Amino acid sequence: MTDTIATPAAPQPRAAVLDDAHLGDIKGALGTIRVGDDAPRKGISAKLKTLLAIIGPGLIVMVGDNDAGAFDTYGNAGQNYGTSLLWTLLLLVPVLYVNQEMVLRLGAVTGVGHARLILERFGKFWGAFSVIDLFLLNALTIVTEFIGVTLAVGYLGLPKTLSVLVAAVVVIAAATTGSFRRFERTAVLLCAGSLLLIPIYFMIHPSTSTMAHDFVVPGMPHDAKLADVMLLIIAIVGTTVAPWQLFFQQSYVIDKRITPRFMKYEKADLWIGIVVVILGAAAMIGFTAAAFAGTPEAGNFEDAAGIAKGLEAHAGKLAGVLFAIALLDASIIGASAVSLSTAYALGDVLGLKHSLHRGVRGAKGFYAIFAGVILLAAVIVVVPGSPLGLITTGVQTLAGVLLPSATVFLLLLCNDKAVLGPWVNGRWTNAFTSLVVGVLVVLSIILTASVTFPGITSGAILDIMAVCGVAGILAIGYAELRRRRKGWALAAPVDRRGKESWRMPPLDELPKPVMSTGRKIGMSALRLYLLAAMVLVVVHIVQVALGN
Template sequence: MRFGPGLLVTAAFIGPGTITTASVAGANFGFALIWTLLFSVIATILLQSMAARLGVATGQDLAQALRAHIKTPYLKALATFLVISAIGVGSAAYEAGNLSGASMGLVGIFPEIGAQIWTPLIAICSALLLYSGKHKVVENALILLVILMSLVFISTLIMAAPPLSKVVAGFIPSMPSGSLTTVLALIGTTIVPYNLFLHSGVLAAQDHSKSDKDTIMKQTNLDTGLSITLGGVITLAILSTASVAFYGTDAGKISAANMAVQLEPLLGEAAHYFFAIGLFAAGLTSAITAPLAGAYAVCGMLGWKNEMSNTRFKSVAITILVFGALVASLGLDPVAVIIFAQAANGLLLPIITAYLVWLVNQKAVMGKYTNSTLLNLIILPVLLLIFSLSCYKLTGLLF
């Protein structure tokens, strides 16, 4: 067994935003919200495995499947608008944070060189990797970065040595006062809609016509489960480390940018460098996967070829990367774009997940690879939570 496309999902959702959210959760509520992380990982495995199965069974990614199976013209136009707004524009808006996070990590290691130097250098390296159009090169680079990130954050957790009894107790559901927003943020930073497009797109691009699809499905399910579980372990390590270091103290505002420095009193100078390397790896992996996800979504909805070597595909990915680099390098405020993208995401997420579940239940689409009744019963509460999360997000943006 080797890690494959599932690890791209881990690379995508473990970014500076996840590090910040997990750090805040641990600093403010200790180990009490670990159960939220467990739920999020299980829900993500279920949804991503369905998206991956769609790509293998049909040779279409989620965007292409949407375009092919929505027959009503105005509904197709609405779906195209929402996907491009939420995934394409959203990826561009969040790219600034990814690049900034990666550069903050390098500033933590090499403080004599400022972020204004690191950000464009990271953007150029990411652009060259994406423009190569070589799927295996990109995938292998991301796998190495995720392995590095895993080693860093798990090592930091071992250095922090959280009490095992408290970690285990965190798996029992509880809602400390004032924790609702953090609970929803932990779920929202793990269940990411653009990962459904990314995962299905990578697998759809592979030629499975001469392969035993039953074997491919088993390998894909194992890869998805292991990869996303690894992402959950990384997030757990960050949350637990923040809990040991900051819960019950007057640590001030915790963020991905300052957590590395604030760990020094507890774990020593080595922890600062460990966390800075992890932040760099997390920012860089997300900086590469966000343009990829945006390109799969935009090209699929517009009927363009979804191949990394295709000129249009590369142009969309590079445009997303350049926008993020400009915002990060010039200090521009992407808040308006992010709010627009979040609103579109709030509308898109329940629609896209419900449509995905509908697609993988259609024998005309999936053949013998449709969902089982048991899987549909398990996924139902996940869909209900996604709907509630989207309503909460939209309410917060509009009022």
């Protein structure tokens, strides 16, 4: 008898996943995929079961952004300007998809959170900056979510203080069970609650032809100040594309244990979320426009509670109640998602165990951060005399100022071959995202100028847009001229063979990134702009607070 010698299997490369709780079965709200399940998905039934198991990250991050602030912004747009700004939602669809697709790609391929990647690839300054500004902005955003709770329960006739505290406890309890699946089932149920906006739409029945026209044909409201309209457009962009989304989805994809193998199902999940969020936003603009048209309240938006009262006057008590419940639902899911993005980011950079698969004992620091920001926001809202209106304004302004930098880092990370290997961006994704960054920078400059100088004129806004446009053209021309002088070729096509099994190596094995002179100049300019813009905004907010 001849002995046979088994050939050892080739060793699997180490991945960079930072927490062992992020390895194992995918345990989604609607299904399970066992670790090592590499069977091909053939047939509609198998593909549908896989999609149901994957659904969650894209849906939650999108619906979570249709939160209390979004209700306020879309209600403002519909009540003050009718359906004339619906087209902004259509333009935001590709922005939402490209941004969040890059994030889910980073999560599935790297196994490392967004904040940690920024820290490791761009240094301590940008790592600290990203986490600190995220923490501050998220804390203020959660305050606005609990303001939404007070508006909803106030209309429903419930005690505000008790309701806010109960909502805070519910949010904390849903996330601290030690079961990822339980949290996701709760979150998906809350996402389903956002569909309450659809029956309100049919109860109010705005003009379908007008809605369809204004959705696809860009236009501006008649007899409206350009400055006011531009600020509202910026608010719509800021409430639909928010910095916390990037940090949340990347970490949540990792926590759900989704790998590149299931990328196409996660993209489908993202599209489902985008459809739900756009339908909800369009419904709010449509039914507020129809309900308030021809009434003394048209053009005099106050808050979401006023919308509920207006819907009641137009279509009956049920319409108002459904809107209030939808607002309460949106505020709770928004508070949950934004708080988790904070806890995930800080857990990443501080080296804390951070996973919903762990119980409180197994991740004390992670859950302490999560519960802490929730309770802090709830207390601020219930304390008499808190400057809630100022906080709401501050959130919208700071989000607009910080969004361009978040997108810049996202774009740079998705072109880092050491991080994404065969998953790096292609030419068209880079071109589109660069255009988006340019537009966001222009909107951010307009927002900063309008906050710093409240009396800014329409002519000044047009001048800012013209100067930024010329500067952008000159920058593109300089870059192309420099490329030709240096003899640099355009980026070669990326070799994407074997990408389904490619994962980023451990962070300590990655080569250090090389910063070109142009990129260093650009990053320095971005740093100076962000610091200057934030100082100007904070100074103005303090002046307003002292004036009040």
